[in-house]
Structure formats: structure tokens, C-alpha cells
Amino acid sequence: MAPLWAIVLAAWVLGGCGRESTAETDTGQGPQVRVVSVAVETLKSTNLSETFTLPATLEAWEDLLLAAEIAGPVRYVGPREGDRVRKGDVILRIDPEAREADLDRARAEFEVQQSHFARMSRLVDEQIISPQEFEEARRNIEVARAALRSAEVALAKSVLVSPLDGIIDRLHVDRGEFVSEGTPVAELVQVDRLQAVVEVPEKDVHFLQVGDRVEVVAARLVGEGGPVRSGELFYLAFKADPTTRTYRAKVVVDNADGSLRPGMILRVRFLRQAFPEAVAVPLYALVERDGKTLAYVEEQGVARRRFLTTGSIIGDRVVIQDGLVAGERLIVRGQQLLEDGTAVTTGNH
Template sequence: MNKYVLGVWLTLLVGGCNSPDGTLPPATATETKAAKVTSVAVQVIEPQELQEQLTLPGSLEAWEDLVLSAEIDGPVRWIGPQEGDRLKQGEVILKIDPDTRQASLDRARAECDLRRNTRDRFKTLLDEKLVSPQEYEDASCAYEVAAAELRQAQVAIEQSSLNSPVAGVLDRLLVDRGEHVSAGTPVASVVQVDRLKVVLDVPEKDVAYLHAGERVQVVQATINGPQEAGVAGELIHLAYKADPVTRTYQAKIAVDNAEGRLRPGMIVRVEAVRRDLPGAIAVPLYALVEQGGRKVAYVAENGVARLREVTTGAVIGDQVLIEAGLAAGERLLVKGQHLVTDGGAIAVAGD
């Protein structure tokens, strides 16, 4: 081989090892750097004993909210308690013309006593045949009439005093002393507040979970400040017929208010147990990832992340029920789950 042929051959050999532009070919990704590994944290999925809560808004009402009316005509002569005062059952609130009613009672009592004595005297005379049976009968009838008038006067004196039918609070006085009222005129408003009732509307989807006699928790709604402690209540009524407009069922809950913390008209929340969930699979809300309109989760499996499409249920606190897609014992990614892909390499903290 002459020198010319040898030179051409070496030139071709060198040129074939270079790229068309005369540079060396690049190295592969595995040769330049190792595959990307994402650091994650996991939580082992374990069955839990959970309770799904039902929370509904309601309003407090007085157990009894009474507007008391005058039973007789006359001027208001006396008013005892003032607005806001506590009342005992049967306590006198005001009196309407008691002097006139008392005078009528005294006159009726005296007349009744006179007619009774006359009847008794005529009875003795009849036994001695000194009066006729008709005269005795007339005396007896006169006594009966006088006795009826006495009973009427006694009723009138009772009606002249307006008494509270329940233990409660005198919320409003609707008349002043000296004012003339007629029978049927509203004169006072009394509310019973040592026991209250919550009125609320229950949606159709929740009716099946509530039953009369069930114990619930009533919590005063607050906008600012610390949350007030709840009080126990009892469901006493749940309507069988839905409201035709709202399609909800009215419920009433009895609440003990002996301490006087609650007032009629307040807005409250009613918390009840919707259902018990033994052996439930629930995961933190933040562990789920939104992908294309679906919810997914990632689990650690042999050093890689595996995608699981999940079906979610109710949210309980900061956890969500998993109805399908995850199983007990799997290692759920709770940190770094937004940075991984299905089959991507991961490094689990603590492993």
C-alpha cells in the first residue's frame, strides 16, 4: 500500500468517528447524570372508627311565648314586677280595678249568707207547718241565685289579678298604671326561658338519620371570639310532611337553659351523628391530587410511586372517606405527592 492510499484510509477512519460538524457525539442521559429521585413522606393506611357528623343551622325560641290579655274591663290599678323581672308560676303581674271587684264580692257574700239563713229558717217553719211548701221553695231558689252571684263575684275578683301561668321572664308590659283596658286587650308578654326549643329545617337527604328522642349538641353560632361550649338537646319532633316550598322537614329540639346562657332568637348550630363508620378508610384531604377533573393518590411501592384513582365520600374534619381506590396497609404519599408521576423513582423519608 502506497503512502497516498494509507493517508486516505486514515482520513476516512477519523472522519467516521466524529459528527458531521466535526464534533464528538453527546453522551446519553444515564451517562451524564443519574435518574431523578423525589423525596417523599408516607403514611400507612389503617382502618379507623369514625362518626359522620350532621350540622344544621337553627334558631332558638322560647319554650312558651305568651301574650296575656285582660279578662275584665276596668282601669289598671297596680303593677308589680317590671320588664325583665323573673316571674314565678302564679305570680301576680298587675291588678285591674280590684277595689270594685272586692266590693261586689263582699256584697254578694252578704246576700248569699242572708238567703241561706232565710232558707234554713223556712225549713224549720215548714217542719212545724208554719209556712207552706211553696214559701220554702221560694226561699231555696233565692238562696241558689245568691250563691250563683257569689261565685260570679269570686271569679271576677280572680280575673282582676293577672297571674303568670308559667315561671319565666316578664318580657314586655303593654299597658301603664291607670290605663283603662277592655276584656281581651293584650297587657303583658311572658316568655319561659329556663327551657328553650330549637327550630330547624332538615334537608331530605338527612331526614333518615334523625329520630325522635335522639340526643344532639346545640352550639351557639359565633362570628368572632372563642367558640362557646355546646349544650345537650333532645329531638322532640320531626315533621312527616315536607314544606312544599323549601322541601325541608321542620324539626324541634328541647334545650335545658337553667343557666340562662341562651336567649330566644339566637342562631345556633345543631350537631348530630349521621352514622357510625367502623373500619373506615380515610386519608388526609391534602394527600389527594387533582388531575384532569379526577382525584388521585400515590402510594409507595418498591421504590417508585404508583398512581391510584380514588372514589371519595364524606369529609370528616380534615380527612376524607375513601370508598374505592385505596386499601389498608398501603403506604400513602402525604408529602411530595404533587411532584411525582406514576412509576417515578422516590426516596421515602425514614427508609
């Protein structure tokens, strides 16, 4: 940032230096009095905030690549690319007929072994069979139970359902195509809310806290940005990127209207500092002399000098930490011609 004296000089030039007038007033009772024509602004306290804006890239809240959990031919594909799905909706079925047949066989075998085990339990109580024969029957029913459970799981895996509410962004298979276990079959994105990813510079990261409210504006190629949305900072990295020396932050953005899409560029406005009941003055009203920043106020037709302690620059105004108070009449034009005690004539600014 440029030093304050350079900013003040530029603001003074742009604000119209050199247009002020002075006059010598003859009172008829002694030396003539030099009077400078100035403009004044009555100072008021107001709530100010200093913000900074960073570019961000939108990402889906969840971006899932769904894969086949079993091998087989795809018998059914429900939604198409671009369709919305609800959690639990069927996306596709992989050879469900064969899995149902396997389940029927496993269920029948389990029922046989269950009946056999019940009969062997009675016989072992009557000491008609040996304990070894009873243990074999018990092992057989456990094997049949495991096979039944495995068949149930396989049938469940043959039906791919959506794990969340979202949009089918891409399908990788068609009906009739054979897939192997682990083959990617569909891409599902959740877009009713999105996350804006921001790289925060080191100088600004200490102003941020998880949970901060921020403003999000969609960038446009032509004209101003879109409507302002509210977002919330939900992640802030503790470690800087070793290459960029920035800290990754993520902001949750509501997208219930569906107008935003992953990959879009946004601008995110963060609050750097708040200044409640602050006094801020135009930059061009300040004067730099002998390395000190000062301003003049008008008191009963006389210019009075104030040495200032300045703070943040917000737009074309600077926050005054010490030296001026609300209610004083700040001289905003003609101040370069003044000394402490100079007589002035004022006009409203």
C-alpha cells in the first residue's frame, strides 16, 4: 500500500487543489487581515466496515463417482444424464434375475438345513445319534445361513441407488453393457448447496474465523456481478500452500434456485475489520507537513489545526483514531493555504 502522504497528495490533486481564493480585508483599524475561502463538512460518527474481495471457484457440495459392486450385464437404467434423483432412487440394476435365483436357492438350502438341524437336535437328545453327527448338522446350518446372507447382499448390490439428493451429471454405461466389479457407472453431484473454494493471502487470514458470514457475488463476463448471496465460512486451512503461500478456505453457498453451477467463478467479500461509531474523513481533506498528518477545522471563522492519528482507508475516506470528533466542522477545501489561526470564510460542502 502506498504511504499515506502519497495518497493524500493524489487525493488533494484530484479534489481540485489550487482553486481556492484568498482576500485581504481592510478593517480601517490596522493591518489588512488575510481571509481564505474554504468549504467545510460537519463530521458525523457512523458504523464502517473494511472488507476485501477474493476470487473463488464453485465446487459441488458432494461429487460422487459411483461404481458397480458386482459384475454382470446392466439390465436397467432409470434416470438419464441431467435428471434429478432423490436419496434411495434406483439408478440402475445389474443382472438382478441371476441374483434373485441365487437367493432363492440359498433360501431353500437354508430351510432344508434348518429342518435337518431341528430333527438332529431331537435325535441327539434321545441319544440316537452321536455328538459328532449333531455338530456336523450345526455346521451345515451355519454354512447355509452364511450363504443366504451372501445371496441377500449380492441382490442388494445388484441395485445401484442414489446415496443423496442430486443430479446425474454423467452415465458411463448403457443398458445391456457388461460391467466388472469396480467399474465406474455414474457421476452424481449435489448442487442444492455448493462450496466456494478461496485462496486467502497470508496478510488477511488472521482476520477470518470459521462461522463468519460472507457475501458471495457471481462473476459475469459483461456488466456487473449477479445478485449478492450470503454464505458461511466453514473451513479454513491451518497450513499454507507451499507454492502460493495462501490458505485454502471454503464457503457454503445456498443454491436452492439452481442458478449456480460447479466450476463457475465467484467473488467472495470478507469482513476485515469493523469500526463502530467511527469518524472518517475524505482523504483529500488531510495535509502532510513535516512528516505529520493534520487537518483543519473551522471554529468561529478561524482555522484550527488538528494533528491526527489515522487508521484504515475505506474507499476515499480514512478512519480517524485520534484528533477529530463528531460535530466538528472539517475544512475540506482550501486547507493547503491555511495555518493555525488563519481567518476563513466558509461555504457548505
